[in-house]
Amino acid sequence: MNAHQQPTGSAYFITPETAKAENHTLSVLVSNEPGVLARVIGLFSGRGYNIESLTVSETEHEAHLSRITIVTRGTPAVLEQIKAQLERIVPVHRVVDLTVRAQSLGQERPIEREVALIKVVGSGEHRAETLRLADAFQAKVVDATVEHFILEITGKSSKIDQFVAILKPLGLIEICRTGIAAMNRGPQGM
């Protein structure tokens, strides 16, 4: 969110970072206990790391495990440090950099999907155009009156960005996005 150039709190980091910042998607498996999300995001804000997207939900009820997916931005050294810092948190079981894993499997990126709910209010030709676009983007109408639609769309963030941009002049008034859920391709588990 801020402090792109500050890899750690060290006062001696005055030399500008020459390495390029990259977006990486991390999967963090944590015990589902009170405060665990605060520990994870507190680490990011406290050490000046970026959060571009964050999703969290319980994934294994019996084992009390939740999975947090974080898209963060940093140089390779910073990304390595973020992973090590996350692993230091006591209720964190595993941290996998899905982007690094994908690259090691010869793929460009892991599978990354997002859900968005989009409310469009309008009349006349705008409504027809909205429905045509929804069809083209494979978005579903999940609620409607004569004045509005709520559309549900699933896909890559870039696809949703594009969909949102096109809907803007057609009466878009509200958006809710889930943030990214991600997984590596192939038969191996995390």
Added chain:
Amino acid sequence: MTDSNNQMTGAEIVLRALKDNGVEHVFGYPGGAVLPIYDEIFQQDDIEHILVRHEQGAGHAAEGYARSTGKVGVMLVTSGPGATNAVTPLQDALMDSVPLVCLSGQVPTTLIGSDAFQECDTVGITRPCTKHNWLVKDVNELAGIIHEAFRIAQTGRPGPVVVDIPKDVQFATGTYTPLGETPVNKSYKPKMQGDLNAIQAAVELMASAKRPVLYTGGGVVNSGPEASRLLRELVELTNFPITSTLMGLGAYPASGKNWLGMLGMHGSYEANMAMHDCDVMVCIGARFDDRITGRLNAFSPNSRKIHVDIDPSSINKNVRVDIPILGDVGHVLEDMVRLWRALPKKPEKSQTQEWHESIDRWRARNSFAFKPSNDVIMPQHAIQRLYELSKGRETYVTTEVGQHQMWAAQFFGFEAPNRWMTSGGLGTMGYGLPAAIGVQVAHPDALVIDIAGDASIQMCIQEMSCAIQYNLPVKIFILNNQYMGMVRQWQQLLHGNRLSNSYTEAMPDFVKLAEAYGAIGMYCDDPKELDEKIEEMIAVKKPVIFDCRVANLANCFPMIPSGKAHNEMLLPDEATDEAVASAIDAKGRQLV
């Protein structure tokens, strides 16, 4: 206890769990939300409670206790202000890796979130300054959480933990689960054993070195006395020169022939030059802190680096290393010593001869030199005398933070680990007196000296009262220059000698202050009387405040000015007013 079959109140569970974890002393301060625990303390004799005068004091005392014994320090505070006052020692313990368990009272669970009297979000406030923390909502989980708190505090990289216990949980009756029968966090598994291939590679690199240096830190002390023994053995075997951070002093003896002195901002010339010019650096239990490295892009430019650390996040954080070894220092050193012994061909002595000659030349530069005086006591001289006159005793030294701390590190020689307690990472003024109290509680017959400054000592001076109450004969040796000396030094370096608020007006009369508390007050401003008075101070079996008036304007050298490299030190004989005023350039000024 109420019942023999493990049914008891939460407060009883707390005492039982502490006892089962080997606790003999707790440092604390009572209040509304911990009264049930204090009531249990009243009704037992196994654990002694030391009443401090401020919760910060409880934390530092527990830190001193922990660092001088290797055991876990325990503090007990009430909710709200009790917990917020504990924050400074918690962060201090986090940065210096001190095992600390803090038990805090909390308002009853039914009132949490209602802005109740003395309520604060203790787990929220202490989350970033602890290794882990818990709010206990069910009395049946209390014992397990306390056992786990002790395990997490003292294993892996040690650190502080907080167990926040609401008052109704302290009153409620539940089951005590014995130690070893409680669930543990499966996600917490510190790695002790280093990777043997990495250690082998490290040993081979060390054997090929022409200009080696060992750079050790607090991790050696934290790993236990065996790690220090192995370190000494490794130095003996390899004949490598060795330097240490502020936190690691004593792991290798100051009288050892390979000792270079402390490194870093106020470290010795020979230590910093060796770090800069070495070809193989072996970092053991240290973390490349900014006080150590100086300007990062000029840090030891031509060396290959080996880094042994138990904390994966310390590796490659500030400095990229060639051979990282993740594991406990003691375990890794054991393998390192064994593999070095097994080397088919040990390096010839001639391989490092030139290097040792360079080091001797740097050593001859005598970088800790100061101008002696017959009229005023030089602060460095005072520490030298204190050291000489306390030799041969079981001596423990704590410090506050500032110039006196650096002079103590430079001039007091430590021969054994766990004898030197100072606030390194956080730099907490006020640490020394309560830490000395904690040390003295653990070692009642030892000589415990708090080397202090006139400004720092006033930050936790109230703990004099605690020292008196428990007959703890701590010796507070104040290097009184009537300034916040280190602040003033930086104002001279950075801010055109404009001494903004660094002069302490209205200094108390420390002799009278000591007497007011019921301690002994001493005063000395004459170099000729210094020895006699120090001996008198050591002989007294009561707490002493020694007001040692020293040269007001002495500064702490050598120094690596901010933003400079190891080989750009400002040496004492070169530190003219002009050199001091221009030592730091515009870029360095932004740094701390």
